[in-house]
Amino acid sequence: MDSASLQFLAFAFAAVLIFNFSRAVAWRQSVLLVASIGFLGFFSRRPAAFVPLVAFLLFGFLSLRLLQAGATRLFVPVLIVGITSFVWLKKYAFLPSSLYLRAPYVTLGLSYIFFRVLHLIIDARSPHTTLPRHISLVSYLNYTLNFTTLVAGPIQRYNQFASMQLAPAPLPLNLVVAAEALERIIVGIFKVNVLSLFLLMMHTSALNSLAAVHAVTGRVITTVTILAGYPFYIYCNFSGYIDIVIGIARFLRIELPENFNRPFSSQNYIIFWSRWHITLSSWLQLYVYLPLMLKSIRRWPSPAVEPFLNVFALFVTFLLVGLWHGQTSEFVFFGVLLGLGVSLTKLYQVLMTKSIGRERYTALRTGWLYSAAARGLTFTWCALTMLWFWSNWAQLGFLARSLGSRVIALVWIAVFVGASITLALWEATREWLLSFQFENQPVLSSRYVRTAWCTVLIVISVATIILLNAPPPDIVYKTF
Amino acid sequence: MNELRNNSPTQSSVAGPAGLPKRDYIRLPLVSLATILLIFGVSEILTRMIWSEHKEGSCTVVDPIAGDHFKPNCTIRTKNAEGPWTTYQYNECGYRSATSCGPKPSGAIRIAILGSSVSQALYVPYDQTYFARTASALSRSCDRPIDVQNLGVPGSSPIYAYRRVPEAIALKPDVVFYLLAPFDLEQRIDPQELAARNNPARNETSSKPAVQLTLTPMKRMQQTLVESRTVLVAQHFLFQNRDTFIRMYMLYGDKADFLRQPFTPAWQQRFADLDLIIGDMADKLRAAGIPLVVIPVPSRAEAALLSSPQLPPNVDPSAFGHQIEMIASQHGAVYVDLMAPFRDTPNSESLFYVVDGHATPDGQKVIAQILSRKLLDGSVPAFAHCTLQQNVARKR
Numbered sequence: 002m003d004s005a006s007l008q009f010l011a012f013a014f015a016a017v018l019i020f021n022f023s024r025a026v027a028w029r030q031s032v033l034l035v036a037s038i039g040f041l042g043f044f045s046r047r048p049a050a051f052v053p054l055v056a057f058l059l060f061g062f063l064s065l066r067l068l069q070a071g072a073t074r075l076f077v078p079v080l081i082v083g084i085t086s087f088v089w090l091k092k093y094a095f096l097p098s099s100l101y102l103r104a105p106y107v108t109l110g111l112s113y114i115f116f117r118v119l120h121l122i123i124d125a126r127s128p129h130t131t132l133p134r135h136i137s138l139v140s141y142l143n144y145t146l147n148f149t150t151l152v153a154g155p156i157q158r159y160n161q162f163a164s165m166q167l168a169p170a171p172l173p174l175n176l177v178v179a180a181e182a183l184e185r186i187i188v189g190i191f192k193v194n195v196l197s198l199f200l201l202m203m204h205t206s207a208l209n210s211l212a213a214v215h216a217v218t219g220r221v222i223t224t225v226t227i228l229a230g231y232p233f234y235i236y237c238n239f240s241g242y243i244d245i246v247i248g249i250a251r252f253l254r255i256e257l258p259e260n261f262n263r264p265f266s267s268q269n270y271i272i273f274w275s276r277w278h279i280t281l282s283s284w285l286q287l288y289v290y291l292p293l294m295l296k297s298i299r300r301w302p303s304p305a306v307e308p309f310l311n312v313f314a315l316f317v318t319f320l321l322v323g324l325w326h327g328q329t330s331e332f333v334f335f336g337v338l339l340g341l342g343v344s345l346t347k348l349y350q351v352l353m354t355k356s357i358g359r360e361r362y363t364a365l366r367t368g369w370l371y372s373a374a375a376r377g378l379t380f381t382w383c384a385l386t387m388l389w390f391w392s393n394w395a396q397l398g399f400l401a402r403s404l405g406s407r408v409i410a411l412v413w414i415a416v417f418v419g420a421s422i423t424l425a426l427w428e429a430t431r432e433w434l435l436s437f438q439f440e441n442q443p444v445l446s447s448r449y450v451r452t453a454w455c456t457v458l459i460v461i462s463v464a465t466i467i468l469l470n471a472p473p474p475d476i477v478y479k480t481f
Numbered sequence: 482m483n484e485l486r487n488n489s490p491t492q493s494s495v496a497g498p499a500g501l502p503k504r505d506y507i508r509l510p511l512v513s514l515a516t517i518l519l520i521f522g523v524s525e526i527l528t529r530m531i532w533s534e535h536k537e538g539s540c541t542v543v544d545p546i547a548g549d550h551f552k553p554n555c556t557i558r559t560k561n562a563e564g565p566w567t568t569y570q571y572n573e574c575g576y577r578s579a580t581s582c583g584p585k586p587s588g589a590i591r592i593a594i595l596g597s598s599v600s601q602a603l604y605v606p607y608d609q610t611y612f613a614r615t616a617s618a619l620s621r622s623c624d625r626p627i628d629v630q631n632l633g634v635p636g637s638s639p640i641y642a643y644r645r646v647p648e649a650i651a652l653k654p655d656v657v658f659y660l661l662a663p664f665d666l667e668q669r670i671d672p673q674e675l676a677a678r679n680n681p682a683r684n685e686t687s688s689k690p691a692v693q694l695t696l697t698p699m700k701r702m703q704q705t706l707v708e709s710r711t712v713l714v715a716q717h718f719l720f721q722n723r724d725t726f727i728r729m730y731m732l733y734g735d736k737a738d739f740l741r742q743p744f745t746p747a748w749q750q751r752f753a754d755l756d757l758i759i760g761d762m763a764d765k766l767r768a769a770g771i772p773l774v775v776i777p778v779p780s781r782a783e784a785a786l787l788s789s790p791q792l793p794p795n796v797d798p799s800a801f802g803h804q805i806e807m808i809a810s811q812h813g814a815v816y817v818d819l820m821a822p823f824r825d826t827p828n829s830e831s832l833f834y835v836v837d838g839h840a841t842p843d844g845q846k847v848i849a850q851i852l853s854r855k856l857l858d859g860s861v862p863a864f865a866h867c868t869l870q871q872n873v874a875r876k877r
Contacts, residue, residue, distance in 0.1 A: 175500060177501055448505065448509065452509045452512045460517060464715065467719060468715060468719055
C-alpha cells in the first residue's frame with residue numbers, strides 16, 4: 002500500500018474520522034497507535050517478519066530509558082549497537098552476506114525509525130536535553146511508527162511531535178485548516194500520480210530507446226531527457242508524498258515539518274540541500290555537522306583554518322547522506338559526489354570572499370546572468386549525482402560506452418545551458434505571476450484561484466488514475 | 482551551513498488562520514463547479530478535434546415499414562471516433578457491394594447477406610471487411626468468382642432483416658448469410674410487428690410508438706454524457722483494460738443478461754421471437770432452394786470474457802451462441818461458430834472497437850477465416866466442389 006494510493010487515502014481518512022471522535026489524549030494516542038500498527042500490517046501477514054523491527058524498536062526504547070535514568074556510560078556502546086544493528090538489518094553490501102538474516106523481514110521505514118531513535122538516544126544523554134523525563138512506550142511507538150511519516154519521513158523531532166500529540170487541547174481543525182490540508186493532499190496526489198508517473202514513463206522510455214538512436218542530435222536529446230528528467234521525477238515523487246502525509250497528519254492534529262522548498266531555485270549546492278529533504282539535512286546538521294565542527298575547532302582553534310574545517314565537516318556530513326541512501330558501492334560514490342558538491346561550493350565561497358571581498362562577491366551573486374548560471378550548474382550537479390542514485394555501475398558503463406566522450410560532453414553542456422535558461426525563465430515567470438496583487442496578496446494565492454487550481458488538479462489526477470488504470474508509482478524513498 | 486539554517490522552514494504551511502467569510506461558502510463551491518464545467522468544455526473541444534467523427538452526406542432512406550435501406554448508386558464517407566475514414570459505396574440496388582446486383586455473372590457463386598451493422602461491417606473499409614476477405618478466399622478455393630450482395634443496414638432489427646428475404650431471393654443467390662450480434666436483440670421486437678411480419682403495411686399506423694419529444698432533465702443529462710466525446714475517449718482508455726471492461730459491462734442489467742445463466746424471461750422471449758423469425762426465414766429460403774447460414778458475431782464483452790481466465794459467477798460467454806446454434810439447427814440452417822476461434826485468440830477483445838463494439842479490420846479478418854473454413858467443410862452445397870487453399874497448395 003503506497004502513500005499515494007487510493008487504498009492508503011481511504012485507510013488514512015478512516016483513521017482521521019475515528020481519531021477525531023474524541024479530543025482526549027488517551028483516545029488520540031490509542032487511535033494513532035492502532036492505525037500505525039494496522040498500517041504496518043499491510044506489508045506482511047507473517048508476524049515473524051516484524052520481529053527484527055520490533056527488536057530494533059525495543060532496543061531504542063530500553064536505551065532511551067537507561068540513558069534517561071542516568072546510565073550515560075552506556076551512550077557510546079548503545080550508539081554503536083544501534084548503528085551496527087541498522088547497517089546489519091539494512092544489509093549493507095560491505096558486510097559478508099553470511100551475516101544477514103535468511104528469513105525475509107519488514108524493513109519498511111527502518112531508516113526513518115533509525116533517525117528518530119538516534120535523536121532520542123543522543124538527546125537523552127545530553128545534560129541540556131529538552132526531552133521530557135518520562136517518555137511512555139505508547140508515546141515512543143507513536144513517535145517512531147506514526148503511519149503518516151513511517152514510509153519516508155519527514156523526520157520530526159520528538160518534542161515537536163509530542164507538543165501536538167500529547168497536548169490536552171489538540172491543534173484546531175476548522176474549515177480553513179481542513180481545506181488547506183486537503184489542498185496539500187490534492188497537490189501531492191497530482192505530483193505522485195500524474196507528474197511523477199509521466200516523468201518516470203518519459204525517463205524509462207528514453208532509456209529504452211537510447212540504444213536504437215544513432216544520430217548525434219537524437220542521442221544528445223534522449224540522454225538529456227534521461228538525465229534531466231530524473232531529478233524532476235524524484236522531486237515530484239518524494240515531495241508529492243510529503244504533501245500527502247503533511248495534509249493527512251494535519252487532520253490528525255499534527256503539523257509535520259516541511260521537507261522541500263523549491264529546491265531547483267537554489268543558486269548553489271549547499272542551498273539546494275537546505276531546500277531538498279530538509280529534515281534529513283537538518284538532522285545531520287544537528288547530529289553530525291555541528292558536533293564535528295565543534296570538535297575540529299577545539300582541536301585546531303585557528304580562525305584561518307576554520308573555513309577549511311567547515312569544508313571538511315560538510316564533506317563528511319554529505320558523504321553520510323549518500324551512504325544512508327543505499328547499501329551498495331554506487332551509493333558510496335553518490336555520497337562522495339554529494340560531499341564534493343557541498344564542500345567545493347563552500348571552498349569556492351571561501352576563496353572568492355578572500356580574493357574579491359565579501360561585498361563584490363555578494364554583488365556578483367545577485368547578477369541575473371550569474372544567478373541563472375549558478376542555478377543551471379546546481380541542477381547539472383544534482384542530475385550528475387543522481388546518475389549513481391538510479392543506475393548501477395553496469396548501466397553507467399553501458400551509457401559511457403554507447404555515448405562516447407563527445408556526446409557525453411555535449412549532453413552535459415546541453416543540461417547546463419538548458420537548465421540555466423529554463424530555470425531562469427521559470428523564476429521570471431513565477432515572479433511576474435506573483436506580481437498580480439489583489440487585497441495585498443498575490444492573486445495566485447487567493448482562495449478562489451487555489452480552489453480552481455485544486456479542482457483542475459483533482460480532475461486531472463482522477464482522470465489519470467481511472468484512465469491509466471495502473472497502480473500509483475512507488476514512493477522512491479520507501480526503499481531507503 | 483548557515484544557509485541551511487536560514488532556508489529551513491520547520492513547520493508546514495497548513496496552519497489554521499481565521500475563519501472563512503460567509504459568502505465563500507457559496508462562492509468556493511461555485512468556483513469549483515465552474516472549473517469542472519470549463520475543464521469539461523475544453524476537453525470536449527480537444528477530444529472532438531483529436532478523436533473526430535465525420536459524415537459526408539447521407540445514403541439512408543428511412544422506411545418504417547420495410548426497414549431503412551440505402552439509395553442506389555450512392556457513396557458516403559464517414560469516420561467514427563475510434564476508426565479510420567471509411568467509404569461506403571452502394572450499388573444500383575443500394576447494397577454495399579463491389580459488383581452489380583443484376584443477373585448473377587456466369588460461373589459466379591452469389592452470396593446475399595442480411596442483417597444489421599455487423600453484416601454491413603460498419604466502420605471498416607471495403608477491402609478489409611469480412612465479406613470481401615471471405616469472397617476473396619473462397620474465390621481462390623473454388624476457382625470461381627464470388628459475388629457478394631450485402632443487404633445489411635445498421636440498426637436493422639431481425640424483423641427488418643426478415644422482411645428483406647424476398648429481396649434476397651430475387652437476387653438468386655447460392656447462399657444467404659444472416660449475421661447477428663447480441664445488441665441486435667437488445668430491443669424487444671414489437672409483438673404486433675412480429676405477428677404481422679409477412680404483411681407489414683396493414684399495421685403501418687400501429688407499428689411504431691409516437692416519438693417522445695420532451696426529455697426529462699435526467700434523460701437529457703444522460704443523453705449529453707452518452708454523446709460526449711470526452712466520455713467516449715475516457716471509456717476508450719478505461720475499457721482497454723479487460724477486467725475493468727468486464728466489471729463495468731456486467732453492471733448493465735438487461736443489456737448484459739444474454740451473458741447470464743439461466744436467461745431472464747425477457748431474453749427467453751427475445752430468443753423465442755428470433756426462433757420464429759429464423760424459422761420463417763429458413764422456410765422461405767428453403768422453398769427457393771437457397772441454404773441459410775446463421776452467424777452470431779460475438780460482442781466485445783463476449784470476446785473479453787472468452788479471453789478472461791476467470792469468469793464472474795453464472796456468466797457464460799458462449800450462451801448466446803449456443804442459443805442461436807439451437808435455433809439454427811432446429812430450422813435446418815447452417816450455423817457458424819465464431820466463439821471457439823475468439824476463445825483461442827489471446828486478447829480477442831482487442832479485435833473490436835473499444836467503445837463502439839463493432840469488429841475492427843483485424844476482427845473482420847478472424848471472422849473471414851472462420852467463415853471461409855466453415856463454408857468449405859461441405860455444409861453448403863454451392864461450395865462443395867471447392868477445396869481449402871492450403872490443401873490445394875499441398876496437393877500441387
